Amino acid sequence: MIREEFRVLLVDASNGRGKIVLLDGRNEVAGGSGLAALLYNKYGQPELDWDDPSQPLIFAIGPLTGYFPLMSKTVFAFKSGYHNEYTESHAGGRLALSLRFSDLDGLVIRGCADRQSCLSISAHSLELQDVEFMAGMDSESTGRLIRRMHKKGSGHRSILRIGPAGEAGLAMACVNVDTFRHFGRMGGGAALGAKNIKAIIIHGDSDFTIPAGKAYPRLYKDVYARVTATDMMRKYHNLGTPANLEKLNAISSLPWENLRKTSDSAIAGITGKVFADEALLKNGACSGCPVGCIHVGFIREKMARDNRYHFHQVSYDYEPIFALGTMLGVVKPFDILRILDEMEKSCLDAMSGGVALAWAAEATEKGFISRKETLVDLRFGDGKGFREAARYLGRGGNEFYRLLGQGTLKAAAVYGGEEFGCVLGQEMAGYATGELFFAAQTLGFRHSHLDTGAYGYDQKVSEKDVGKAVDFLINDEPARVFLTSMVACLFARSVYKEDLLAECLESVGFSTLAGQVGETAEHIRRLRWQVRAKTGFKPENFSIPKRFYNIRTWKGQVDADYLDSLKNEYGRRIVELM
Known part of the structure; x- marks a missing residue:
């Protein structure tokens, strides 16, 4: 039986208590983006700052989530620390299906926990756990510990977590979703960090009813055939979005070296094919998606603690290759993946972080800043230098990086160089x-x-x-x-x-x-x-x-x-x- 009302869980992070509310409006706002706007209208505080404890964090799915292929995203809506206005970020992974299997259309979090906390939500329970021992911990270590603490339900369970960037309140901080997906842009990680929420687990431990009759399964098969028989499989599964690198470079539309040029012959070293041939480990998919557009690469590191080689898995697509590759003049796949790995650990949005570091490299060239601010030598093409800078940026390593982490133009307003900041809203x-x-x-x-x-x-x-x-x-x-x-x-x-x-x-x-x-x-x-x-x-x-x-x-x-x-x-x- 389809429920016309929205079923929304309201959580107070200050005491770990929650309640279910049923809200009308399905036919007016559908779900997802519409539901998020409806919920902010009801629970938001538009006149207060983004980090006020009463501001809500809103997660919303749609009416077709779980019923049809590629209905696999979740909307995360909040007041952003980037511009102090209402915004949205979207992510895949298992989260949407986990919310559906928890019988929820939406989740609203208000209040602020006293200490670093983990919010655990199942279909029948709610728990706010003190995880102060995770303060400052990177995303990889946080995920490993959360999985040990919550071993059941790994197939349906979704894990969201932030890193040092979110705890530091950086406007570029993102939220890691199930390791390979993200609420990437507009500072969602800082919004969680402001509430002392280090992680959220949605267990998805219930079920939902499939419509009776022949019409639904017949239509499902038709839709499945459409999304797998079209060029979606070839375009998004095979080389994936990195195939766009060569195409955009060929029409002088690919940003290079802080957008000082829009094409470069060095593209030959970092095409989608080169990444697939040299660095691709496997493909992955969001729950409810047969396409499998997630491309997981690898890097190998020799660890000083035991003198042995360790492998890291790092998901990549067009955007991080542009931001941490061409924008920085870095043209070796493994150099790009190593910079990306640093940003993943701190939970820093790769696109914003890369563009910010590109500005910093040009600002260094032109004398607006120096090694005193950057702590490392920044030169276009130097993957090692940008990797070290990414570590400082994601952790707010000094006053300069803390300011840069709030936005490129905010740093440029202090140090100069606003004219070459590559910012379009963000x-x-x-x-x-x-x-x-x-x-x-x-x-x-x-x-x-x-x-x-x-x-x-x-x-x-x-x-x-x-x-x-x-x-x-x-x-x-x-x-x-x-x-x-x-x-x-x-x-x-x-x-x-x-x-x-x-x-x-x-x-x-x-x-x-x-x-x-x-x-x-x-x-x-x-x-x-x-x-x-x-x-x-x-x-x-x-x-x-x-x-x-x-x-x-x-x-x-x-x-x-x-x-x-x-x-x-x-x-x-x-x-x-x-």
């Missing part, structure tokens, strides 16, 4: 495709390349029509928002069109929602922007550094007037929505 994603992407990421809801299809638009459209380009952004957003309310992996957006989503919802019993997908998508889109506006969002608060005006793409030199017009018009249209 440290840029790896697509130097042109004006529409730069404007869209600057003002996008999550400051994410997946907020819109702008990077694809830039690669296909050469004309400079502001109205047409912004219409594309506005018209593209509702369908993406509805997918993140399901919560689907956006890799599946070519399969899960509106008609199929309606059919899927109908098959599991959400008939009303199935009949109003378009209207609900638009409502969720507006609701999210309205919630963010309450926390202070204004388009004029976000600027585009000069570096983005000084590059060339396949279309030629970036057009400054066109870029400014796009940003202004997109901002105006967002305000209209709000």
Whole structure:
């Protein structure tokens, strides 16, 4: 029997107590992104700072989670330490299925624990454990100890944890989800750290009912065939997203050395094929996904304590290779993986961390900072130096790194060099495709390349029509928002069109929602922007550094007037929505 109400667990981290509440709104907000906005409207404190104990941390899944392939993501919503506004981060792993197997649509955490704590949630119990002995512990060691403490249910269990970056309150701190996935951007790790939550375990130790009759299993087989028979398997499973490196480099859209150039022949050393041939250990998948896009590489280290070699597994994809490879001028796969391993241990977002270190390297070259601040020599191409710097950055090693960990432009405001900080709302994603992407990421809801299809638009459209380009952004957003309310992996957006989503919802019993997908998508889109506006969002608060005006793409030199017009018009249209 499908339950129309949302079943949400409210947890008070100050005393470890919780209660279940049932909330209406399924047909208005669906779940995921929509449910998160609904919950922040109800429990959030928009006028208070991001780290106030009363601010909620919200985890939400969708109505199709567990029922169909690639409905495998979870939305994590919170007020971000990066800009003190409402935001979202999305992650895969086992978490979504674990919440479904715990009979939860959402989890809301308020209050603050007295000491470092681990929150353990099962279908029938809730426990807040004192883990003060884990304070300062890296992600790898924390995960190992948590698994020893909670040995049962490893198949369904999901483990979230933070590292030193989250404990230090760095705005680049991420949350590790089941080792190989992350709530990566906008400082989710700091949000957990502010509540003294070192780890969360969702045991997923219950079950849920599959719809009766022939319609659901028939549709499931059809959807499964679509996602495995299309090019998704080839594109995302084989080489995976690192295949994009060569393609973007070929069209002068790949950031190199802090975006001083957009193409380089050195790409030959770090293509997706090179990574697969030299460093790929295995593929993995999120629960409920048959594609298997997780690429797990390895590094081998000789340990001083026993003089023996140890292997580390490190998951990689396009974004960390851009941020810790081309952006830093590092062109050896194992050098990149070693830098990434340091960021994984401290739970620092690899994209933000890499872009920040690229700024630091150029700032060093130009004399804005020196070894006094960086503690190591930083030079483009020096993998060893960047690895040491990553360790300092992830742990807030000195005043400079603590400031840099709050955001590149915050450090640049003190030391100089704002004009070459590669920040579009947050440290840029790896697509130097042109004006529409730069404007869209600057003002996008999550400051994410997946907020819109702008990077694809830039690669296909050469004309400079502001109205047409912004219409594309506005018209593209509702369908993406509805997918993140399901919560689907956006890799599946070519399969899960509106008609199929309606059919899927109908098959599991959400008939009303199935009949109003378009209207609900638009409502969720507006609701999210309205919630963010309450926390202070204004388009004029976000600027585009000069570096983005000084590059060339396949279309030629970036057009400054066109870029400014796009940003202004997109901002105006967002305000209209709000």
